[in-house]
Amino acid sequence: MTNFDNPHGQGLANMLEGAVTIPPGASVLVAYEDASLGWYDVELKDRVIEYCREILSVKVDSVEVGLPANTPSAPLEEKLQEKRFDWIIFLARLGDQGRFDEDHDGPRKLMVYTRRFSQLASTFGTVPQNAMITLKKVVDDLINNATSITITCPHGTKLIGKPNPKVSKTGESKDGQTLDDASKDVTVVRFPAAVSTPVSAKTFSGQVVLRQGLTSTGSKVYDPPNLPIASQVVAHVTRGRIERFDGPDEDAEAVRAHYERVARLFGIEPMFVDSWHQGLHPGTDTSPMPEEDLCLWGETLFTSPQYLHFHTCGEYPPGEICWMVESPTVELDGRNLYENGRIQVEAFEVFRSCLDQHPELRALF
Numbered sequence: 001m002t003n004f005d006n007p008h009g010q011g012l013a014n015m016l017e018g019a020v021t022i023p024p025g026a027s028v029l030v031a032y033e034d035a036s037l038g039w040y041d042v043e044l045k046d047r048v049i050e051y052c053r054e055i056l057s058v059k060v061d062s063v064e065v066g067l068p069a070n071t072p073s074a075p076l077e078e079k080l081q082e083k084r085f086d087w088i089i090f091l092a093r094l095g096d097q098g099r100f101d102e103d104h105d106g107p108r109k110l111m112v113y114t115r116r117f118s119q120l121a122s123t124f125g126t127v128p129q130n131a132m133i134t135l136k137k138v139v140d141d142l143i144n145n146a147t148s149i150t151i152t153c154p155h156g157t158k159l160i161g162k163p164n165p166k167v168s169k170t171g172e173s174k175d176g177q178t179l180d181d182a183s184k185d186v187t188v189v190r191f192p193a194a195v196s197t198p199v200s201a202k203t204f205s206g207q208v209v210l211r212q213g214l215t216s217t218g219s220k221v222y223d224p225p226n227l228p229i230a231s232q233v234v235a236h237v238t239r240g241r242i243e244r245f246d247g248p249d250e251d252a253e254a255v256r257a258h259y260e261r262v263a264r265l266f267g268i269e270p271m272f273v274d275s276w277h278q279g280l281h282p283g284t285d286t287s288p289m290p291e292e293d294l295c296l297w298g299e300t301l302f303t304s305p306q307y308l309h310f311h312t313c314g315e316y317p318p319g320e321i322c323w324m325v326e327s328p329t330v331e332l333d334g335r336n337l338y339e340n341g342r343i344q345v346e347a348f349e350v351f352r353s354c355l356d357q358h359p360e361l362r363a364l365f
């Protein structure tokens with residue numbers, strides 16, 4: 001029997017007991033993707049299954065699923081037809097696809113972002129889920145109560161707009177959970193909770209400097225999913241509409257062509273910025289390099305405060321194409337909530353009670 005009395009075990013407990021409540025005797029399906037794809041490792045799957053059996057005393061079955069696709073995974077659907085599962089634990093990218101958020105009648109779902117077992121022992125795995133949800137609520141409230149929001153970056157991004165109207169319909173798959181969701185009643189629980197709630201881009205105007213390239217939001221699947229760019233391209237935005245892309249001919253033209261190709265594939269309007277949100281978790285793994293795998297880089301670093309990302313291409317959340325803005329500064333009515341990719345916990349009084357309530361957060365700042 002594995003010893004779970006260590007940081008890895010602490011991460012597993014946080015994932016399987018802190019983020020969700022799975023009663024003894026429940027039936028759990030672990031949907032995992034092949035470790036050779038390079039995203040989720042075997043040890044994570046093995047230890048999750050073991051923890052479910054030995055510590056939670058639940059019944060566990062598992063199924064290997066493939067890459068995300070625009071049609072449901074056949075092996076997974078076959079399992080689900082048995083209608084005997086209370087929970088699905090996704091150790092697979094496809095758990096992030098919108099159709100699972102819409103499935104309110106099926107099993108509850110847990111989508112896992114700690115993709116390697118080693119990450120579970122880091123603060124990304126061990127900082128309690130409810131502490132992260134409280135932090136998220138503080139950030140969301142500060143943003144929602146601002147009159148004016150300015151997003152800048154060291155490379156020349158400057159975009160100004162307003163927070164979500166009080167009743168917002170913005171939502172998306174990788175949208176984090178709110179405190180109310182901590183009642184664990186959401187369809188898909190995401191672990192760890194590590195991004196702010198999306199802010200509609202409808203009122204935002206200015207320019208966003210694109211570097212590294214464009215990545216997919218993961219909403220739908222298309223090929224190639226990414227477009228690396230060699231130099232900076234500037235997206236000019238007026239009230240959430242992309243007016244034009246400026247930059248060296250070759251890169252600007254490649255960006256335009258990528259937008260047209262993706263839009264044509266799905267019959268959508270390309271030149272929209274739907275929304276943006278901010279990474280919250282300083283414990284995010286920073287090792288994937290954009291030049292090695294733009295996809296893995298984007299899908300990993302989006303939870304880091306070092307990045308703010310935009311959902312674009314398509315007039316719906318989360319759209320199909322992501323912009324990743326590095327080292328963002330987010331200014332709320334003249335005060336920086338984020339400065340060069342760091343959450344300014346000292347600058348706002350409300351963070352103090354949050355850190356007092358959850359001292360585990362102090363390790364992050």
Ligand SMILES: [Fe+2]
Nearest residue numbers: 174277309318
């Ligand atoms: Fe997102």
